[in-house]
Amino acid sequence: MSLIVMKFGGSSVGTPERMQRVAGRIIERKQQGHSIVVVVSAMGDTTDELIDQSKLLNPNPPAREMDMLLTTGEQISVALLSMTIHQLGDRAVSLTGWQAGIRTEAVHSKARITDIRPERIFEALEGGNAVIVAGFQGMSEDGEITTLGRGGSDTTAVALAAAINADMCEIYTDVDGIYSTDPRVVKVARKLDEISYDEMLELAHLGAAVLHPRAVEYAKHNNVKLVVRSSFTHNEGTSVKEEAVMEQGIVVRGIAFDKNVARISILGVEDVPGVLAHVFGALAENGIDVDIIVQSGVQNGKADFSFTVSLDDRERALAVIEGIRSKVSYLEATSEADLVKVSIVGAGMVSNPGVAATMFEAISKIGVSIKMVSTSEIKVSCVIAAEPLHEVVRALHTAYGLDTTEQAFVGGPQDRR
Amino acid sequence: MSLIVMKFGGSSVGTPERMQRVAGRIIERKQQGHSIVVVVSAMGDTTDELIDQSKLLNPNPPAREMDMLLTTGEQISVALLSMTIHQLGDRAVSLTGWQAGIRTEAVHSKARITDIRPERIFEALEGGNAVIVAGFQGMSEDGEITTLGRGGSDTTAVALAAAINADMCEIYTDVDGIYSTDPRVVKVARKLDEISYDEMLELAHLGAAVLHPRAVEYAKHNNVKLVVRSSFTHNEGTSVKEEAVMEQGIVVRGIAFDKNVARISILGVEDVPGVLAHVFGALAENGIDVDIIVQSGVQNGKADFSFTVSLDDRERALAVIEGIRSKVSYLEATSEADLVKVSIVGAGMVSNPGVAATMFEAISKIGVSIKMVSTSEIKVSCVIAAEPLHEVVRALHTAYGLDTTEQAFVGGPQDRR
Numbered sequence: 001m002s003l004i005v006m007k008f009g010g011s012s013v014g015t016p017e018r019m020q021r022v023a024g025r026i027i028e029r030k031q032q033g034h035s036i037v038v039v040v041s042a043m044g045d046t047t048d049e050l051i052d053q054s055k056l057l058n059p060n061p062p063a064r065e066m067d068m069l070l071t072t073g074e075q076i077s078v079a080l081l082s083m084t085i086h087q088l089g090d091r092a093v094s095l096t097g098w099q100a101g102i103r104t105e106a107v108h109s110k111a112r113i114t115d116i117r118p119e120r121i122f123e124a125l126e127g128g129n130a131v132i133v134a135g136f137q138g139m140s141e142d143g144e145i146t147t148l149g150r151g152g153s154d155t156t157a158v159a160l161a162a163a164i165n166a167d168m169c170e171i172y173t174d175v176d177g178i179y180s181t182d183p184r185v186v187k188v189a190r191k192l193d194e195i196s197y198d199e200m201l202e203l204a205h206l207g208a209a210v211l212h213p214r215a216v217e218y219a220k221h222n223n224v225k226l227v228v229r230s231s232f233t234h235n236e237g238t239s240v241k242e243e244a245v246m247e248q249g250i251v252v253r254g255i256a257f258d259k260n261v262a263r264i265s266i267l268g269v270e271d272v273p274g275v276l277a278h279v280f281g282a283l284a285e286n287g288i289d290v291d292i293i294v295q296s297g298v299q300n301g302k303a304d305f306s307f308t309v310s311l312d313d314r315e316r317a318l319a320v321i322e323g324i325r326s327k328v329s330y331l332e333a334t335s336e337a338d339l340v341k342v343s344i345v346g347a348g349m350v351s352n353p354g355v356a357a358t359m360f361e362a363i364s365k366i367g368v369s370i371k372m373v374s375t376s377e378i379k380v381s382c383v384i385a386a387e388p389l390h391e392v393v394r395a396l397h398t399a400y401g402l403d404t405t406e407q408a409f410v411g412g413p414q415d416r417r
Numbered sequence: 418m419s420l421i422v423m424k425f426g427g428s429s430v431g432t433p434e435r436m437q438r439v440a441g442r443i444i445e446r447k448q449q450g451h452s453i454v455v456v457v458s459a460m461g462d463t464t465d466e467l468i469d470q471s472k473l474l475n476p477n478p479p480a481r482e483m484d485m486l487l488t489t490g491e492q493i494s495v496a497l498l499s500m501t502i503h504q505l506g507d508r509a510v511s512l513t514g515w516q517a518g519i520r521t522e523a524v525h526s527k528a529r530i531t532d533i534r535p536e537r538i539f540e541a542l543e544g545g546n547a548v549i550v551a552g553f554q555g556m557s558e559d560g561e562i563t564t565l566g567r568g569g570s571d572t573t574a575v576a577l578a579a580a581i582n583a584d585m586c587e588i589y590t591d592v593d594g595i596y597s598t599d600p601r602v603v604k605v606a607r608k609l610d611e612i613s614y615d616e617m618l619e620l621a622h623l624g625a626a627v628l629h630p631r632a633v634e635y636a637k638h639n640n641v642k643l644v645v646r647s648s649f650t651h652n653e654g655t656s657v658k659e660e661a662v663m664e665q666g667i668v669v670r671g672i673a674f675d676k677n678v679a680r681i682s683i684l685g686v687e688d689v690p691g692v693l694a695h696v697f698g699a700l701a702e703n704g705i706d707v708d709i710i711v712q713s714g715v716q717n718g719k720a721d722f723s724f725t726v727s728l729d730d731r732e733r734a735l736a737v738i739e740g741i742r743s744k745v746s747y748l749e750a751t752s753e754a755d756l757v758k759v760s761i762v763g764a765g766m767v768s769n770p771g772v773a774a775t776m777f778e779a780i781s782k783i784g785v786s787i788k789m790v791s792t793s794e795i796k797v798s799c800v801i802a803a804e805p806l807h808e809v810v811r812a813l814h815t816a817y818g819l820d821t822t823e824q825a826f827v828g829g830p831q832d833r834r
Binding site (some may be wrong): 071 | 433436437467470471473474475476478479481482483485486488489492493495496497499500501503504510511513516537560562
């Protein structure tokens with residue numbers, strides 16, 4: 001008998017039929033003898049509908065009031081899910097974030113959990129109840145209702161699992177696990193049985209809808225055993241853990257790609273100490289995240305360098321660079337879009353030379369030139385032209401021996417509306 | 418400068434336009450220099466929609482989970498109203514029931530307020546905010562979310578007004594005050610400037626949608642000055658207070674009628690001590706409220722008596738009486754529907770003989786026979802056939818000099834959908 005946290009996203013409870021299926025899954029787990037704590041998101045489009053309502057009245061509402069508004073979405077979910085479990089003959093108690101003892105920073109719309117006081121959860125478990133906790137929300141020390149921001153319900157689940165020392169945290173979703181790459185792009189993508197926290201973080205863009213990076217970090221930090229699985233099937237999911245077993249002959253675990261990339265180049269920069277610090281300091285001050293940075297060699301005391309930012313930040317980044325002309329002397333700043341960052345990820349590559357070379361070769365065979373490269377112990381990323389992305393991903397998937405013959409299961413019958 | 422509680426019902430905030438109008442009213446009051454605490458109900462049909470959603474999943478849900486579900490309705494209202502006030506350039510803070518310090522019994526769906534701890538309200542007022550409190554809800558000592566049942570938001574407003582020692586509690590609604598009778602029945606009904614708590618309680622059926630009897634009782638008990646007024650106009654409303662001034666020559670303040678009446682008659686009851694106690698004890702045990710009771714004289718050791726119950730309780734009342742045949746000997750029990758209870762109400766009638774006689778005369782002139790009569794110090798009620806009710810009410814209205822020449826204002830432009 002284990003203590004298990006089960007997390008269900010909004011689409012898993014978006015209709016009465018789905019709500020009933022989720023209630024059934026919870027009761028199944030209870031009848032196997034486990035103690036069950038459930039975390040649920042707001043149903044289907046509830047959050048978007050609430051945001052639409054608010055925009056009619058205030059296009060730019062105070063974050064505090066927005067939290068007050070949006071947290072009702074999860075409160076509705078937990079109440080209805082608890083009722084459904086009762087209707088199916090079992091016992092359940094719903095709890096809001098504050099009732100579940102989830103304390104956060106005194107920040108609105110993106111608070112971090114500071115502490116969990118799970119007395120009421122244990123009390124309700126002892127009463128034989130499934131405990132249904134509202135995801136995404138908490139309370140600050142001064143009694144203000146807060147939200148955790150994006151990926152909040154995943155984080156709630158993982159943080160709860162850590163706080164109550166759960167044996168496992170199951171993240172239920174509409175795919176049946178983490179795939180070696182996006183199955184919509186590569187039909188022969190393979191479902192992974194295991195993956196390490198670090199690999200999962202690198203593959204975040206693949207799994208963005210499945211598992212939020214912040215929750216993975218939290219799980220890694222607290223060594224929470226995560227399992228990503230489908231709420232539509234009983235297939236085994238993907239375990240996310242500290243050390244994941246690599247299959248024989250497999251070095252690369254997965255292939256991720258990110259289209260949200262723009263490249264900024266600063267040409268003819270005078271090579272004096274502190275130049276990079278000036279440039280990236282100014283970008284950071286303006287809240288612009290920089291990903292890959294590449295500096296070419298210095299010629300005649302001048303250097304060129306390039307970096308990537310998200311597409312949204314492209315114009316702002318250029319403006320920031322224009323703004324520091326008085327401090328940094330350079331010839332010209334340019335930008336480029338219609339790019340993509342393709343990454344291969346695998347904990348095994350650190351001990352396997354030639355992994356990067358295989359990537360470069362596979363890409364060049366298609367006639368695509370590589371514009372930037374960045375490496376870490378478990379990752380190689382290349383920035384290339386956005387076309388022909390899918391061909392590149394398929395070629396890499398084949399080159400690293402990841403192709404499988406099994407059919408990927410992607411979502412329930414009504415799920416791809 | 419005063420401290421004022423303003424209460425708005427669900428229809429007053431049911432559309433974005435109405436929400437904006439309410440926000441405008443609040444800002445108006447603030448700009449007059451008053452400190453403002455607002456109580457709001459759930460918008461329009463929100464509560465009914467939530468109930469519909471729950472019925473799909475559990476036709477008979479636990480009351481605790483229903484409270485968890487329904488309290489989101491008011492939480493949405495307060496958040497949106499606060500945002501709207503911000504949009505219009507003023508300051509506001511929304512609070513849930515528990516945040517506003519509203520403590521209740523540990524009972525679900527019909528808890529009573531036990532205590533209010535208004536520290537956060539005062540804090541927010543000091544910050545220059547309108548404080549927007551969710552009506553209808555509170556929290557028990559053990560941190561459970563509770564609801565106050567019918568008329569809950571009125572009760573929240575009055576209880577808050579008492580707890581913070583407000584100068585006035587304004588109940589905003591879709592009519593511009595309390596009328597001498599239903600203006601839909603009597604076009605020349607007059608709006609009352611003042612009315613006493615006791616009269617208001619007797620007229621509750623007239624004002625059911627306007628002001629809940631429980632809130633009036635609470636106001637009387639705590640001597641809270643109530644004003645009922647329209648959220649659509651700036652007309653003076655009706656003040657509800659301990660001692661209301663009577664207009665010259667007016668003895669009856671208002672005329673109420675209630676169609677939810679059935680008469681039960683028990684004929685040929687053996688006249689032994691304890692018979693009435695048996696009958697009404699049994700009815701009370703079964704949760705059946707009895708209103709008027711009339712016993713005729715005793716003949717040959719047998720008595721007839723009649724009483725009224727609500728229509729819904731008619732069959733159950735007959736069954737209860739059948740069930741005590743072993744203890745109470747009687748010939749026959751019958752029942753009668755298609756009745757109405759008409760009442761004249763006025764604090765002045767105690768010192769004015771002949772008030773009842775005028776009523777009987779007016780009714781008999783129309784050729785309607787009176788089936789039962791009941792009197793109190795400020796009220797005379799007659800049970801009569803349901804037809805012609807409107808003619809009777811109009812005749813009484815005229816007989817007591819209540820007809821006015823002003824046009825009654827009933828509701829906003831979109832209000833009578």
